[in-house]
Amino acid sequence: MATEQMFCFQCEQVAKCEACTGGAGVCGKPADVADAQDALTGAMIALARTAREAGVKNDRICDLIVDGLFTCMTNVNFDGQAVTALKDAVRVETVAVAAAAGIEPVSDYDVDQIWGDDEDIRSLKSLVLFGLRGTAAYAYHARVLGYRDATVDEFFADALAQLAEPGSVDALLPLALKVGEVNLGCMRLLDEANTGTYGTPEPTTVAMEVEPGPFIVISGHDLHDLKLLLEQTEGTGVSIYTHGEMLPAHAYPELKKYPQLKGNFGTAWQNQKKEFDGVPAAFLFTTNCLMPPKESYADNVFTTEVVAFPGCTHIGPDKDFGPVIQKALELGGYDEPHTIPGINGGTTMTTGFAQGTVLSVADTVVDAVKSGAIKHFFLVAGCDGARPGRNYYTDFVKATPDDTVVLTLACGKYRFNDLDLGEIGGLPRLMDMGQCNDAYSAIQVAVALAEAFDCGVNDLPLSMVLSWYEQKAVCILLTLLYLGIRNIKLGPTLPAFVSPGVLDVLVENYGIAPITTPEADLAELLGE
Known part of the structure; x- marks a missing residue:
């Protein structure tokens, strides 16, 4: 089913409840980025197969595969150049692994072979691949906090390698359930990482009112990024508000102790174009919640980790959030208290x-x-x-x-x-x-x-x-x-x-x- 246009049906909002096949996905992902993500997936499968043939397992291979799987999730990376750069790094590693073992590297896998397979095989392979992408995001967040599990890490490569095989319903259904088993272990690992680092969550009532003055809205799942941002905003007069999946951060003792962590801004990710429009604040995206920003606030958007969007400032591994803080100070925030109520009109919510x-x-x-x-x-x-x-x-x-x-x-x-x-x-x-x-x-x-x-x-x-x-x-x-x-x-x-x-x-x-x-x-x- 090879096509000159994109083929993507990994999220719930796909066109006509079937697939996005035109020049762009419903999420805003352009066809060239979708193609780059398919190419990255094919390169990761080649790395996994080469490593299996060479009998090699190491953190470098696992890290590249986890990064690549996470990058291909919905609403994470819209930058084709960034995706291609990661694919090139995967290919370099594949060649290095093969050379060290004295074997030929496995060629990149053509992901169109999955999309064009028998519908039940395609379905189960998709279930495995998309499940791996979700689990990889959790593994990524745990790894940032210094927590990793060899069984979880190595499973990504093992499962990817199996996707290149012809497959059968009898073989692929157990593999899909194995993804579920490994994900349970990965969620346990991330729970240990979060509670071990930030304490056990406590029931906490969170305000939805923004106080006057400069502020930053941080969205996503990465509590480590929030902690670094809180440390760097101490004494600056800049307040921090969570958005989307970052709301539960207010319940962690080691995060809620920062007085500049004020409350929650807005509602869920899909409302950001309406809720962020014209807001005098900086926005930091840490994970899969980014929508293509409107022109009115695009200059205020910053990304980090594997999140990227063309034209938006990206905060690299040094985690210097100075540009985000400076943007917030330039914009100044609101002059008066400002509230975006919840869907049902409420102005507080409780988490923890x-x-x-x-x-x-x-x-x-x-x-x-x-x-x-x-x-x-x-x-x-x-x-x-x-x-x-x-x-x-x-x-x-x-x-x-x-x-x-x-x-x-x-x-x-x-x-x-x-x-x-x-x-x-x-x-x-x-x-x-x-x-x-x-x-x-x-x-x-x-x-x-x-x-x-x-x-x-x-x-x-x-x-x-x-x-x-x-x-x-x-x-x-x-x-x-x-x-x-x-x-x-x-x-x-x-x-x-x-x-x-x-x-x-x-x-x-x-x-x-x-x-x-x-x-x-x-x-x-x-x-x-």
Whole structure:
């Protein structure tokens, strides 16, 4: 299915729910960047195959592959030159590995072979590849903090090498579930890295009001970048506001201690063109949340790590955020307090209900379930996005009965995290567990509850209603399937890369199903 135009169907917003095949993707990624990312993927597969043939495993190979997988995620890198430079570095390493082993380097793999394969093989290989990209992002963030796991690192190369083989449904389905298993270990590693570095998250109420004066809005997942920015803004008079997936940073003791970390600006990533337009502030993007900026604020946008956009200033490995701080000082911020309310009009939100907090009151939770005060738990979590129909999640949460608890995580929570759902026995009915990688916290809470009630997770009064957009959601879904979690509701649409045949397998083995309406799904999940 080779084509002169791009072929990309890795995110939820693909054109016509099928694929982006024109001159640019719905995300704004130009065809030449999509082609460069395919070429980078092909070069990484060649490196993985060459390393396997040479019997070589080392950190340099793992780092290049993790960087490359992360670079190819949606809303990360729109700079074709940067992508090509990374591909060239991968090729240099492939040649070096081959030369050291006295073998010929494997040629770059043509990724069009995947896109043009039998639909079930294409579907499963895509599931593996996109899951690897999501897991690589988590591995990247852990590595920045000095945490890495050889089993996780080496799996990326092993799995990529297998994508070049003909493959079969019988071989590829277990490989996809293996991605889920490795991702669970990777999320555990990142949880250890974040809590080991910044402390255990604490329930924290976050304001959505911006104070007068110069400020920087930081978006993404990389807490290390935020910590460095906080250190460098001490004494400058510049305030810091989080955006998108950076919101949970307010709950970490070693981050919240900085007085210039003031609050949260705006809502989820897909609203940035509206919310950033004309704002007198600097914006720093650390991970996969970047949209092509509007001209009105493009000069105020800075990127770092593998995030890049042509024309935007990139902060390199030296992590000198001086240009970002200087831009904020030049712009000056607002003269008066300024608030961007939440989707439902709220002006505060609470975060920090990770596993440490929830498990510390496990006895209270268990007693509330046994007494009937809590009848059901809903994990309403995942990515946000712009496709119509995502108001389903707002309506679903609003309709949950007063004797139920809503756990949430990732940026999909912006659909409802400014709601006040009240309390049950002193516990809030709505608990934000953190970023998407904090799905690990949700899993640990579910496992602990299952142990307390001496049953399986699938036997708990717990339902998962998930939204997806990009590849981190893919690897989390694979983790849940690896753990045997059944009857997940997924929306707002099913992945375009999941073929009817593969979907049948997922339905038969795991009971996965698309969302319908809040009323119908609630009735089904509550057994009404």
